[in-house]
Each structure stands twice: as C-alpha cells, then as structure tokens.
Amino acid sequence: xxxxxxxxxxxAALLLPAAHAQNDRASxxxxxxxxVAIQVFREDDLTTRGQLSPAGTIHMPLxxxxxxxxxxxxxxxxxxxxxxxxxxxxxxxxSVAITARVRKSVTVLGEVQKPGVFRLDPNRQLTxxxxxxxxxxxxxxxxxxxxxxxxRGQEQPMRINLRTITSGASKDIPLLDGDxxxxxxxxx
Numbered sequence: 001x002x003x004x005x006x007x008x009x010x011x012a013a014l015l016l017p018a019a020h021a022q023n024d025r026a027s028x029x030x031x032x033x034x035x036v037a038i039q040v041f042r043e044d045d046l047t048t049r050g051q052l053s054p055a056g057t058i059h060m061p062l063x064x065x066x067x068x069x070x071x072x073x074x075x076x077x078x079x080x081x082x083x084x085x086x087x088x089x090x091x092x093x094x095s096v097a098i099t100a101r102v103r104k105s106v107t108v109l110g111e112v113q114k115p116g117v118f119r120l121d122p123n124r125q126l127t128x129x130x131x132x133x134x135x136x137x138x139x140x141x142x143x144x145x146x147x148x149x150x151x152r153g154q155e156q157p158m159r160i161n162l163r164t165i166t167s168g169a170s171k172d173i174p175l176l177d178g179d180x181x182x183x184x185x186x187x188x
Contacts (some may be wrong), residue, residue: 027072027073027074027097027098028072028073028098029070029071029072030052030056030068030069030070030071030072030073030076030096030098031052031056031069031101031102031104032052032053032054032055032056032069032070032102033051033052033053033054033056033102034051034052034069034098034100034101034102035049035050035051035052035098035099035100035101036048036049036050036052036058036068036073036076036096036097036098036099037049037096037097037099038058038060038076038080038094038095038096039094039095040080040084040089040092040093040094041092041093041094041095042093043089043092045061046060046061046062046084048060048061049099051100052068052069053065055067055069056068056069056070057069060080062084062088063080063083063084063088066079066080066083068096073096073097073098074096076096077094077095077096078094080092080094080096081093081094103119104119104120104177104178105117105118105119105120105177105178106118106120106126106131106175106176106177106178106179106180106181107179107180107181108131108132108134108135108181108183109180109181109182109183110142110182110183110184110185111138111139111141111142111143111183111184111185111186112132112135112136112137112138112139112142112183113135113136113137113138113139114135114136115135116135118131118134118135120175120177125174125175126174126175127172127173127174127175128147128149128160128162128165128172128173128175128181129162129165129166129172130172131175131181132162132181132183138162138183139183141185141186142183142184142185142186143183143184143185143186143187144161144162144163144183145161145162145163146159146161146184147159147160147161147162147181147182147183147184148160148181148182148184149173149175149179149180149181149182150179150180150182151176151178151179152176152178152179157182158173160173
C-alpha cells in the first residue's frame with residue numbers, strides 16, 4: 001500500500017509542472033494578434049475562437065467587436081460578462097483562454113557582445129537598457145551616445161544617448177514589437 005501511494009505521489013509531482021506550464025500559456029495578458037477561446041457557460045452558440053485583429057479586437061455574437069488586447073484573461077472575461085449582462089443574459093459566466101501567442105521580438109545590432117533577435121515577454125515591458133543587457137552589453141568601441149531606435153511607422157529613427165539613461169538624467173525607453181536598436185562604432 002505504501003509503495004502504491006509513493007508511486008502516485010511521484011506521478012502527481014511529475015505532472016504538476018506540466019499542468020502549471022499549460023495554465024501559464026492559457027492565461028496572462030492578451031496581446032494584439034494572439035488567438036483566444038471564449039466560452040460562455042451553457043451558451044454554446046456564443047462560444048468564440050479566433051485570432052484578434054491588428055487592433056486587438058475579436059467579434060462575438062450579440063455584442064460585436066470586443067477589444068481584448070492588453071487585458072488579462074480574467075479582465076477580458078469580466079468585460080465580456082458585463083457586455084452580455086447589458087440586455088442579453090441575466091448571469092453570464094465567461095472564461096477566456098489564450099490558445100496561441102504571436103511571438104514578438106526586438107532586434108539589437110551593431111557594437112554589442114551578442115547581436116541578435118530577442119523575444120519579448122508578453123507579460124512584461126522590455127526596455128532599451130534591458131535589451132542591451134540581453135545582448136551582452138556594448139563593446140569597448142561602441143558609441144553609446146548615438147544609439148538609434150528604428151520603430152515601425154516612424155520615418156526617422158530616434159537617436160538615444162545611453163549615458164543619459166544609465167545616469168538617471170533621462171528615462172529608459174520601453175521597446176515595442178519589431179523595434180530595431182543599432183549601436184554604432186565610435187569614431188575615435
């Protein structure tokens with residue numbers, strides 16, 4: 001009997017991290033273009049699955065387009081419940097799960113130790129200083145006063161003086177999906 005109990009506990013311990021990891025993928029902050037599954041308890045015709053639009057919305061029966069990007073799965077469920085209570089259902093119970101995430105990334109080029117493409121965590125904001133840290137920091141010949149940040153939709157890249165950020169004279173810059181950071185070489 002004790003051996004059987006030990007085996008059961010061992011199997012449960014092995015399965016718990018996998019279940020926890022799966023739950024992390026299904027919950028968290030919803031990004032624009034992520035895919036979601038929305039279920040309304042005992043209302044199968046309201047079940048909605050799909051990818052959010054570039055504006056971060058998904059179309060649901062009865063209530064139309066609902067903006068979910070930037071909300072947690074719990075906040076999204078509360079928002080949908082509130083919209084369904086407004087003239088449609090008496091006590092809706094909604095669950096929202098993220099079924100697929102669109103990977104977001106930034107690129108760090110130039111005079112850094114490890115240039116490359118770095119994935120953004122969907123649940124937290126990555127800053128310029130953190131991205132440079134992920135790239136191993138600047139090289140000894142880097143010109144950290146003339147870093148450029150190229151952002152989608154902006155014609156001109158931003159010029160950044162890293163020293164003013166690290167000294168506290170200016171604020172660190174939050175990065176967005178698709179940003180390209182370039183650290184130029186210093187001209188002695």
